[in-house]
Amino acid sequence: MIKMNVKTGRKEELVDITARISAALAETGVADGVCHIYCPHTTCALTINENADPDVRKDLTAGYRDIVSEELPYAHAEGNSTAHIKSSLTGVSLSVFVENSALCLGTWQGVYLCEFDGPRSREVWVKAVKG
C-alpha cells in the first residue's frame, strides 16, 4: 500500500486529498481496476463530496456538528466521543473505480479527509486492485 501524511489545521475541517490520491494511484501502476482508500484513525474519516464550492465543506462540518450532540453524558474520558461518532457515521473505507490509469470520480466529486478532532497529523492509505 501507499501511505500518505495529511496535516489538518483545525478541530474540524474537510481536507481535499483528491490530487494526492490520484498521484498515489499513478504510483501503483494500476490502469484498470478499483482504488481502495483507507483511513487508519477513529476520530476522522473519508468522504466523497462536492469539489466546486468550498462552502459545501463548511456546511458539511456545520451539519455534522448539529447532528451529533456535544451535550450527552459521554463516558469516554478523552472528551472526543463526538469525533468517534462522526467517524463511524462517515466511514473509513472508500472504493473508487480506475480506468485508463485515472480515478473515475463524478464531475462534482472530490475525495476528502474529514477531520473531527484536530489539528493532527493523519495518515491515508491507498491500494489499487486490477480488474
Add this chain to the structure above:
Amino acid sequence: MIKMNVKTGRKEELVDITARISAALAETGVADGVCHIYCPHTTCALTINENADPDVRKDLTAGYRDIVSEELPYAHAEGNSTAHIKSSLTGVSLSVFVENSALCLGTWQGVYLCEFDGPRSREVWVKAVKG
C-alpha cells in the same frame, strides 16, 4: 465499468436498483468475486436495506429528514446543503460479494439509490473484480 441511468421522481426517495445491479453484474461475466457499486454524485447516495416492506424506505427518508436540519444557516448558495450532508452520511460506494454469478445479498436486503435532491437523472456505475 458498466454505467446505468436512474431516473428519480421526487425530491427525496429510495429507488430499488437491485435487479439492475444484478443485470449489470451478469454483463461483466464475473462469477466469483466482488461487485463494486459507485454513485458519481454529491446529493444522492447508495444504501443497502430492507427489500420487503416499502414502508421502510419511507421511514428512511423521513428519518434522514429529521436528522439533518433544514434550519441551519448553510453557506452554499444552491440551497441543497442538506442533500450533500445526507449523501456524505450514507456514502457513495458499496462492495457486495459475488458467487455462482449471483450478487450475494442477505434475505431482506435490496440495493437502493437514495435521492436527496431530485427529481433528477442519475448514474450508477458497476464494476466486478474476480477473487
Add this chain to the structure above:
Amino acid sequence: MIKMNVKTGRKEELVDITARISAALAETGVADGVCHIYCPHTTCALTINENADPDVRKDLTAGYRDIVSEELPYAHAEGNSTAHIKSSLTGVSLSVFVENSALCLGTWQGVYLCEFDGPRSREVWVKAVKG
C-alpha cells in the same frame, strides 16, 4: 466467502469481531490484497472504531440513539425503523487492506458489528481479493 455467526446480547451494542475477521482472513490464504467484510442484515451494521477504551462503544450506541429519533410517526409495522435508519447511516460493507497475511488496521482500530435491534443471531461474511 467465509461466513461467521455473531450472537448479540442486547438491543443495542457494538460487538468486537476483530479477532474473528483476522482468523477468517487466515483461512482465505490471501497474503496481500483487500479483505472485504459484509453484513447481510438491515437492522445491524459494520463499523471500524476505537479498540482500547470500551466506553467509546457505549458512547457510539448512545450517540446513535440520540441522533435517530424514536418519536417520529414511522410507518413500518415492525417498530424497528430506527434500527433500519442506523444501519443505513453506518453501512454494511467494509474494505480493509491485507499485507504479510495480516489485516492492516490502525493502531486504535477494531472491527465491530453494530447491533441496533437485538439480541439476535447475526452473520458476517468475509472475502479476500489478491492485489
